Amino acid sequence: MTWLLLLVVILQAGFHWVLNTAIVVTSKLFELRFLNLLILILIAWIFSGRGALKNLSD
Numbered sequence: 918m919t920w921l922l923l924l925v926v927i928l929q930a931g932f933h934w935v936l937n938t939a940i941v942v943t944s945k946l947f948e949l950r951f952l953n954l955l956i957l958i959l960i961a962w963i964f965s966g967r968g969a970l971k972n973l974s975d
Contacts, residue, residue, distance in 0.1 A: 945951065
């Protein structure tokens with residue numbers, strides 16, 4: 918009975934150690950913490966291309 922309890926504790930610790938990194942990464946993805954940075958990069962990318970298109974039409 919004690920070996921079964923020890924096996925369960927070891928398995929739980931192993932799964933927690935393996936899956937903890939995946940939980941941290943996916944929680945940042947699903948909570949959209951990087952959305953402000955993504956919008957800022959997208960706006961900068963859009964405005965940086967406006968001058969290049971104007972020069973090509975001349």
